[in-house]
Amino acid sequence: MSLSIPAELLQAGPHTECHRLSSECFYMTTPPQGGSVYFESDNAGRSVWTDFDFVTAEVFHESHDVLVLLFTFHDQENRSITFHLGVLPNVKTVICLPLSHLNGEKLFLDRYPGIMQSVMRGDTYVDRSSINRMTIATIPSITDRRIEFAGLSLTRSIPLFDYDPMPYINELGQLASKDWIGKMEDPQQMVRKLTEERLLAGVADSRGSEYGRYGGWKRMEFAATGFFRTEHDGSRWWFVDPDGYALFSTGMDCIAPASPMRVSGMEHLTPQLPGSDGLYQEAWSQGGREFSFEIANLIRSFGSQWRQTWQQLTECRLIKWGFNTIGNWSDSDFIRNSKLPYVYPLESFPVTELTIFRDFPDVFSPEYERSAESFADQLRVLREDRRMVGYFMRNEPHWAFVDSLNLTHQMLQSPVRYASKERFVQWLEDRYRTVQSLNKAWGSSYKSLESLYLAETAVEHRSSAREADYAEFNRILIRRYVEVPARLCKLADPDHLNLGMRYAWVGSDDMLEGCEWFDVFSLNCYQFSPDREQIEHISKVLNKPVMIGEYHFGAADAGMLAYGIRAVGTQEERGQAYRYYVEQAAAIPELIGVHYFQWNDQPVLGRFDGENYQIGVVDVCNQPYQPFVEGVKQAHSNMYEVRTGQAEPYDVLPIEIPKTGF
Structure with a gap:
């Protein structure tokens, strides 16, 4: 579908505040594989894209999940940059695209009210004075989509975000408009289930006698140095724990009581929230800009002892399910009180003013x-x-x-x-x-x-x-x-391992420059199995082992509106996907660990940047996705036999559904 920018727009006067890019309202219907509409002009080089500062519109769609819209700007030199932004279903949303960001200097954009995550992709910049096309597209979905756009315009100022109150989530932080297996019917049911599990949770180490105090596998032993290190046994790389036992690290990122919800800008979609100075004050953070339903639900269940109880319950779950490492960005109190080894994210990487x-x-x-x-x-x-x-x-x-x-x-x-x-x-x-x-x-x-x-x-x-x-x-x-x-x-710190920079991906060997200074090269790998060919190549170039700092899977059957970067249909399939990933990883000699992202589901209305994925081991009510957990346990019980060649890795490739990642 193609539309032309009106000639009168291209000749807009210097004091014009707003000009339409389309009629007052138009509809965009796309098939499951996605679709696009584009706006062209034969007058590229005129000042229209430099005279105005924002593209704005009001968007509405009825759907089962978040809509990811792609606004791409092309210039005469065939450069392009795309705004990726998420729009919640069944609620009016005002979008705002600052054209200043076509300079390419930002990757993640600040959130406007009502908008989910906004990300920039593409070339290093687009020349605004020579833009000749703007494309609006959608990413693939499991169904057709019909999107209504009203007032698509170029403006000189940020629009008004005038929203009517419309509670989107319930008092527990669950999506209000959907039912699913595992949804808590009321607070009393949640309190009862958590209390029952608390009574069953023991404090004893349930890892078993085949694992050492640092989680290492006692059936393979090397020289003990008192610190974690790496060693190649002639066939494969290993972490070696301080007592000398081999370790293939299966970690969990962001182990914390909460994945807080951004309240600021989303007030029209929240129920009445408790005050920040009473019983639930610990559920508030960032000066009242964020609220954690997870912490509020723990306070509701365990009162003033909620943090200690959460720590005990979570430690028991992690050990029982076979995790052996506390992953990145985890709660510092939990790390301090845990028995499990941990990795540490350094803060404030070196910067310069320019x-x-x-x-x-x-x-x-x-x-x-x-x-x-x-x-x-x-x-x-x-x-x-x-x-x-x-x-x-x-x-x-x-x-x-x-x-x-x-x-x-x-x-x-x-x-x-x-x-x-x-x-x-x-x-x-x-x-x-x-x-x-x-x-x-x-x-x-x-x-x-x-x-x-x-x-x-x-x-x-x-x-x-x-x-x-x-x-x-x-x-x-x-x-x-x-x-x-x-x-x-x-x-x-000469004794601890430098685990690298967790690159999102490795686009070329240039990115390996200097990385021989690392003890382990880390990258994040959002696939259904690790990229064996790339891992082998990196390890060969650097003569170092490799670990994966992030991967995840979401599913469409729970009460969430976005399923992350890799998605399947059900929680059972999520468990199978986890098992497939971990066992395939264990079979790669150069790979020594995989850390899952993350412990909690993200909030329905988005975390600080608007990301709202169903990727957690536990939901907002601190309830485990049990079918997923079963796959986790199976993978962890098999991984050392797979690692040492005594068993073949699980080989049933999951069936992928379209993601709703940003």
Whole structure:
């Protein structure tokens, strides 16, 4: 479906506040595989996209799940950037797209009222002055979709978010409009079930005699050093626990009493919430901007002893179900009082005031080294903790979400005289000696090397030699980014394992630069099984083991509206998917651990950034998804036999349904 931007819009006067991109109302109907509508203009280059600051509209759809809309902007150089944003079903939502973000500098956007998560994908930037197409599309779904758009416009100001009150969730935080197996009928039922489980939960270690005090598998033993380390046994890599026992790490991320709900901007969809200064004050956080129904439900069930009871119950569940590691971003009190080993996420990765692209710092600046020293210092208080497996330096660098990114080119496009730019010019002078030699190699016409500090030099004629130099210095920048903080971390804490940066994915071998400083290379892998070929390649290049910091599966049969990045139909299938992933992982010699994301379901109305996935082991009422748990237990009971070749991994590939991930 194609629509043209009206000619009168392209000639809008400087004081016009709003211009329509379409008629007052139009409908978009898409099949299960998704669909799109696009708006074209033959007048690209006019000022329409620079004169206005926002694209706005009112959206409504009737559906079973969150609608993920993709607004893509294309320019004359075939660059494109897409806004991904989630819209709740059966409620009016006002969307707002700030066109300033077409500069590509942000990955995750701030939430507007009523909107779920908003994410940017695509090229490093789009030239607003040469936009020639805007596309609206949907991602695949299990059914057709019919979406109503009203007032699709370009505006100079943020719209009014004028919503009528419409309670969307009940007093327990459950979706009000849907019934499912396991939904609590009332608070009394929830309290009764939690109380019964509490009475059965023991404090004794139920791991069994074949596991050591740090969770290691006693049937395979190496030299004990008193700290976690790694070892290759001639056939496969292992974690080795402080007592010398082999460990394949099955961890759980975000073990905490809650996944808090963002209240600010969603007040029209919540029931009456308790006050922040009474019995339920611990359910509030972030200055009243977030509320945890999970904590409120625990307070309702256990009163002032809710935290201690939750810790005891959760520890019992984790051990009973076969988890052996507390994963990233878990509750610090829980870690302190637990018997289980844990991994630690370092905070405040080194930054500089001026960045080259997104969160990539000016790595040759003295500011970067000073920041890295402070960053490493946080490890000093943890140096003697034997339960700590190791630390992650950071999670999913935003700059690394652009596969085609060349940081050298990005740096030279900026008018900023970065310290890294000065290092590049010096590097070229060392290589070519004179500007004449550089010009001969590059096919350029610079009068001096100082000309490279001008931003327009980055778009001058590109030769193969110039491209090769850009690529080589790109690797130098990434190496510096990794090794400066990694070296300082190892000085601050020589005994704990550096577990890497948890990359979202590895787009090229450039991202492996400097990673030999890690003890374990970590990445997040949202597939139905780990990417064996990539894991083998990374391990071979670095001569290091690999671990997976995140993966998950959601299902469509529970009371949630989004199923995450990988989804199946039922909780039974979720359990099968977990078993398939873990047993396939255990069969990969280079892989030494997989950590599931996450313990709790996310809130129906979204966490801080609007993500609201059905991915938890437990729901908002702290009830386990028992069919899923059965698959978890089966996987953990089999994994060492699979790891050592005594059993074949589970091989029934789950049937995937369309995701509702952002």
